[in-house]
Amino acid sequence: MPDTRAVEIAVGMFVAAGLAALFLLAMKVSNLSSFTAPQGYVLSAEFQNIGGLKVRAPVTVAGVQVGRVIGISFDNTDYEAVVKMAINPKYDKFPVDTSAAIYTAGLLGDKYVALVPGGAATFLKDGARIKLTQSALILEQVIGQYLFNRAGGRK
Amino acid sequence: MGFIVGWIRFLGRRGLRFFARLGRGHLFLLNLLAALPSLLPRPGLVVRELYSTGVRSMSIIVVSGLFVGMVLGLQGYNTLSRFGAAESLGALVALSLVRELGPVITALLFMGRAGTSLTAEIGLMKATEQLSGMEMMAVDPVKRIMAPRFVAAFLAMPLLAAIFSAVGVLGGYFVGVGLLGVDSGVFWSQMQANVGWRPDIVNGVIKSAVFGIVVAWIAVFEGYDAVPTSEGVSRATTRTVVNGALAVLALDFVLTALMYGAG
Numbered sequence: 578m579p580d581t582r583a584v585e586i587a588v589g590m591f592v593a594a595g596l597a598a599l600f601l602l603a604m605k606v607s608n609l610s611s612f613t614a615p616q617g618y619v620l621s622a623e624f625q626n627i628g629g630l631k632v633r634a635p636v637t638v639a640g641v642q643v644g645r646v647i648g649i650s651f652d653n654t655d656y657e658a659v660v661k662m663a664i665n666p667k668y669d670k671f672p673v674d675t676s677a678a679i680y681t682a683g684l685l686g687d688k689y690v691a692l693v694p695g696g697a698a699t700f701l702k703d704g705a706r707i708k709l710t711q712s713a714l715i716l717e718q719v720i721g722q723y724l725f726n727r728a729g730g731r732k
Numbered sequence: 733m734g735f736i737v738g739w740i741r742f743l744g745r746r747g748l749r750f751f752a753r754l755g756r757g758h759l760f761l762l763n764l765l766a767a768l769p770s771l772l773p774r775p776g777l778v779v780r781e782l783y784s785t786g787v788r789s790m791s792i793i794v795v796s797g798l799f800v801g802m803v804l805g806l807q808g809y810n811t812l813s814r815f816g817a818a819e820s821l822g823a824l825v826a827l828s829l830v831r832e833l834g835p836v837i838t839a840l841l842f843m844g845r846a847g848t849s850l851t852a853e854i855g856l857m858k859a860t861e862q863l864s865g866m867e868m869m870a871v872d873p874v875k876r877i878m879a880p881r882f883v884a885a886f887l888a889m890p891l892l893a894a895i896f897s898a899v900g901v902l903g904g905y906f907v908g909v910g911l912l913g914v915d916s917g918v919f920w921s922q923m924q925a926n927v928g929w930r931p932d933i934v935n936g937v938i939k940s941a942v943f944g945i946v947v948a949w950i951a952v953f954e955g956y957d958a959v960p961t962s963e964g965v966s967r968a969t970t971r972t973v974v975n976g977a978l979a980v981l982a983l984d985f986v987l988t989a990l991m992y993g994a995g
Contacts, residue, residue: 595894595895598898
């Protein structure tokens with residue numbers, strides 16, 4: 578067995594390599610780097626149906642991500658889903674008549690929230706609620722409607 | 733009639749022996765844990781054992797990690813491209829490695845590479861009466877010999893598993909992106925979108941730490957419990973591999989069910 582100094586150096590390098598591997602897994606492989614504690618101001622929106630929207634789904638404007646969904650709950654009085662979103666404080670100029678919609682990325686991709694700014698002169702503040710919303714598209718409903726319309730049109 | 737009684741007696745003897753071993757093993761684990769504080773003033777002992785268990789297992793871990801990752805890249809690409817989902821290759825490789833293959837294969841390799849040598853070393857010390865000699869000199873062999881090896885093996889496992897997974901991901905990257913032409917950005921972004929820190933990586937580290945405890949415990953105990961003859965040492969080494977592999981694979985199922993079973 579080599580002398581103590583060489584052993585200690587080798588063990589030190591081994592531990593460093595192990596920690597470096599763990600760091601690589603954390604930063605490069607997992608989504609830890611893109612996940613910071615929900616910061617920024619919070620907006621909420623009520624949807625009739627959120628489809629498969631999940632917490633931490635992206636919130637986009639014009640296709641650019643500006644925030645994340647931080648909470649999904651159910652409002653027991655008006656039976657709607659309440660989606661809370663943390664928006665990057667850099668983007669603080671959304672008019673009060675901004676609308677929110679839930680779309681799907683690609684045909685089978687994940688759901689995300691898209692905001693479409695309106696034209697009002699006052700801006701949404703922390704904790705504000707977006708009033709204009711459009712629910713997620715449920716494929717079964719669309720197909721059902723399509724079949725229903727075809728059946729009705731044939732008469 | 734006598735045959736049946738003899739058979740039942742055989743069963744009873746086997747059962748009693750099994751439970752006696754199980755009990756000795758757990759008492760030994762308690763002794764080991766009780767001896768841990770005595771290591772604090774002498775970390776040099778653990779460092780030396782870390783060298784012979786951890787550092788010298790690096791080569792086999794790195795090489796097998798690379799090959800496992802490359803095989804995952806090839807196999808995953810073949811299957812995924814059939815469904816037009818070759819872009820998910822990064823997620824597939826990383827999830828398989830971090831959740832399952834990293835901890836399990838590392839534990840099995842580590843047991844073959846380091847566990848067997850621990851068993852043989854301690855068993856031979858017992859056979860040549862070095863352990864009794866230490867006791868005669870009022871040196872506790874559990875504190876001096878077994879506890880440092882146990883701690884070193886336990887510490888080495890999570891580090892080796894992390895290295896295995898990281899190297900495996902790189903191997904999958906080489907094959908998927910370099911050889912098969914999956915887009916590099918898509919490979920990483922799919923991986924990052926689907927691998928979570930808490931559910932995947934931390935659970936993998938927990939798994940490998942648990943396997944580390946089990947492998948270290950079985951290896952050291954089998955050496956300590958060996959019949960002090962050359963045949964006994966060889967049997968103890970075999971038992972380390974067999975019992976260790978069974979324990980790791982069974983525990984892997986239990987841990988996976990606990991971690992991911994609830995959905």
